[in-house]
Amino acid sequence: MALFRSKKYFKVGLDEKRREEDVLWLKCKACGQLVFKKRVEQNRNICPKCGEYFFLTARERIKLLVDAGSFEDISRPISAKDPLRFVGAKPYTQSLKEAQEETGLLNEIIVGSATIEDAPVILAVMDFRFIGGSMGSVMGEQICHGIRTAARLRRPFILVSATGGARMQEGILSLMQMAKTASARWLLEEARVPFLSVMTYPTTAGVEASIASLGDVAIAERGALIGFAGPRVIKETINQELPADFQTDRFALKHGIVDQVVRREGLREEIARILRFFVSSRNSGGRNGR
Amino acid sequence: MALFRSKKYFKVGLDEKRREEDVLWLKCKACGQLVFKKRVEQNRNICPKCGEYFFLTARERIKLLVDAGSFEDISRPISAKDPLRFVGAKPYTQSLKEAQEETGLLNEIIVGSATIEDAPVILAVMDFRFIGGSMGSVMGEQICHGIRTAARLRRPFILVSATGGARMQEGILSLMQMAKTASARWLLEEARVPFLSVMTYPTTAGVEASIASLGDVAIAERGALIGFAGPRVIKETINQELPADFQTDRFALKHGIVDQVVRREGLREEIARILRFFVSSRNSGGRNGR
Amino acid sequence: MAGKPSASIHELEKKIEELKALSRVDGIDLSDEISRLKAKLETLRTPTAPKELDDWERVKLARHPKRPFTLDYLEEIMDDFYELRGDRLYGDDRAIVTSLARFEGRTVVAIGNQKGRTAEENRERNFGMSHPEGYRKALRAMKLAERFQFPIVSFIDTPGAYPGIASEERHIGGALAQNIYEMFQLPVPIVVAILGEGGSGGALGIGVGDRVLMMENAIYSVISPEGCAAILWRDRAKAPDAARALQVTAERLRELKVIDEIIPEPPGGAQSDYEAAAQSLKGALLRNLEEIESFDTMEMLQMRRQKFQTMGVYEELVEAVEPPASSRGR
Amino acid sequence: MAGKPSASIHELEKKIEELKALSRVDGIDLSDEISRLKAKLETLRTPTAPKELDDWERVKLARHPKRPFTLDYLEEIMDDFYELRGDRLYGDDRAIVTSLARFEGRTVVAIGNQKGRTAEENRERNFGMSHPEGYRKALRAMKLAERFQFPIVSFIDTPGAYPGIASEERHIGGALAQNIYEMFQLPVPIVVAILGEGGSGGALGIGVGDRVLMMENAIYSVISPEGCAAILWRDRAKAPDAARALQVTAERLRELKVIDEIIPEPPGGAQSDYEAAAQSLKGALLRNLEEIESFDTMEMLQMRRQKFQTMGVYEELVEAVEPPASSRGR
């Protein structure tokens, strides 16, 4: 659910109004400075002036992570339905259409095969722009498809989360995606295939409380927001201020939720390094010495 | 180790000097009143005036728990050696001899078979008088013997702890009894035989940090002291006062360490009730209705 | 039992039968008394006709503080039950109850969210909202069930997991994820029954089973109608609209194949007759449990996974070309 | 590396060799320089002669802050290691390190107590004394090892589990018991090495293995000599007497069959030459690991249990009449 659509949580995002193809300059919301768009893009969507991270789209994220030219989109050819004929402030079908037009994506998640520093992987990457990267029936099925593929091919599975949680416009069916994805996780365990969960800003609610928290290794991108209940809900419940580091990457590390916090610049190398512990050991019992 | 031999922790015990066979009256340390010894004994070693519990010897505890006439001592015929030729304030051999003379017991633990409300069980019961009920090689072996027997006969195993922890006079060998007893616990799991841990005053240190904390169900006798590090050690370390309920039965319940706190008067019935959930289900899949 | 209505439908029916018998045997004229009771019974039976309630009224009924809670049902249904407390890690969360229970000749592990009725009870039970230690206690009890091959029955009745600082510090998301995952691995039958309020991840955290049943007037939702309204309409007062949009009723969930069976409640709702509601629940539990017990363990686990694997609705854009999940290798 | 001696034995030896080579090749007279270094080497080698140290001096040496700690050894021994942090339940205890590591061509899970040297490090590492979350982190890492069939190497160097209120509140006794129990069930090789201080239950909580090795100058004890003295003599100053009475040295533990092997340290002790100490440890780890890897898993678990089942010394009062543990039924 799009709990994080308040201004506060978009502070690190780009000014949306100015973000059209023909715009050359962007205004960073963190430092307020105008930055040359191409420079930002070349800089992994990190502000060259202040170092703040901007959102990455799924495609940008994939480009950042995998070996150039190695990516193949293996997403299932499915798209969202409107099983509840849900009408909130606007109809779900309209939200979907707008999201598709805005992002150029069919769905909120892309599943693909690629190599990372030459190691073959299956990865599933969410796009927060698409209705808050929320998990409905499509994301549930795509994640399971990624898991099934990874288990079958015995390739590490990498999930990169950027999501506000369950997609409430699909009602109870979105809740059930938590169970669906968690049940598929067994296939990886059974096949002894590693599962690396990469949590970015934000990884919350229904996704955090299911598949994203079930990694063999979990890493947070610096600046990630990780938690179950949204800060607003908690503030309303307890009626007091939240700690400054609440649900931040540091909070997650301190409270034993993730193994490491990783800078965006080093993410690809870090993932490759982690995978080597699992991959090179496949032919184990080996004592090839130094 | 006899961490609890300070006056403070003997406050609920009987006045030792007066506790000889020919004494008719006892003075309760809790309420200070003189009470008729026979009445105390008939009252499960509970002060008839103030309700405070006095220590139970292993034999008294067994009498309290099992069906009259059902107990058979199956302890292994072994006794402590002095592998370290340990000399502290006095030689270990002397401590052993004194404990044997004081208690009339060969060791600090009795293992037996019995029935509790007609359910056959194997139980192992510690005697705190015997060098603080501390666990050396003998207790380790006796507990494992009880576990092996229970697993073989498929009878529930009940461990009643009253112990200050490991027996330091046996040095590292006493530490190894934690591993020895914990490794035997597997036999019960394998045979699907229930293990009920009954924690009394005190259940601490090496025993608490091994076999006593591995029960399928754990209950504390009212007034129990349950913990790993002794209060004195902790006070020295942190240099501040401990909470009033620290390591008490209520503390253990609140912090999820035991399933229930049970009054001494109801202990036998409670154990019988717990066992029925396990025993009657043996012939399961049964649907004998009401 | 606190909050139990003074005269339940079941009790009234029994009383009427007694009076009838008395008139027959002793020849006393009790027709006035009987008519009075019958009238009372009628009013008890008709004050609310659930089928005609709108969705928002259903939400309110599902949350009704006089509805029977987990412990009320356990007392009615189980021949004996013994509470298992504590997670052995951190604490004993009173908002979840876990127990050994005797159910129709077999031992089961019974777990459930537990709400309170009085202010004091709610302080203890935290309004049925658990911290991580509650879910970890439940997992401990379920692992005990695995060790002794006891079936598991799980009762859901919670607004959700507790949204608070302490919950997040102790990784509530991880606790829920772990439970959901582990419930797919437990090689014993699991029957889940949603008693009143099935609130989001906090419900699902003890909500994976071979069968998921639902009391007629219970609700089950991904988010509270109030929460949904606050996000989508930016106005909590739109909760009734959100309730309709979210489609949280038992009938609708049955159509969506998220639940397997609707358990009928006595006329007027479960709160009007605890015993009748409990008997209805008991029958459904027993029947489902016996069906699951007839399966081989591997088959049961396979079906449990398959059941949730097929949940969700989406559009296939091309003819299915993907090999089925069970096939291996390329 | 903080605290590493400026010139280690190994470095000196290398330097001498280099100078010798240089004199040979270039014909330069470096004999003065070489003699000077040789003298230095001699003093480095002889300041302490461990075999002749009394037990209390051994205790002090085992606790020496300049001795290599777990992370020092990991850096020397492992081709790469990646720290795994957090127990996924409560926190990340910095007094225990858990990691994935590459060890001679295989991935292992390496865990170990971690002390600090500076005041700041010790604040972070809590003097190597863990709370329950440290042991639970270790268990999580060991379960990961099980899932991927990685062998486990465990390094012990702790005064003990932390004796504090928070430890007790989170059931430190249960955490230790659980680890000890689980380590008997893990179907992967486990090699334990006691590096410095093996303190009581806090050491055993990561100390169950197929092989338990011990650095020459390490100690392993059921209670600290100070604690023992406080209880038995009511005087902590009697710690040296207690150390003698408790018999905590590697040689004695080998005789008592509590450890399998003593790992030689470089002359003067491990602190005088990190690299030599690490190579010595590495060789012993590798040899033992390879031996265990040659066993079938069931056999390995059986041997691991048997190993600890037979620990302890007691007197048989009559001829053994009990049937062996493996026989069943009566």
Ligand SMILES: [Zn+2]
């Ligand atoms: Zn900027």
Ligand SMILES: [Zn+2]
């Ligand atoms: Zn008294």
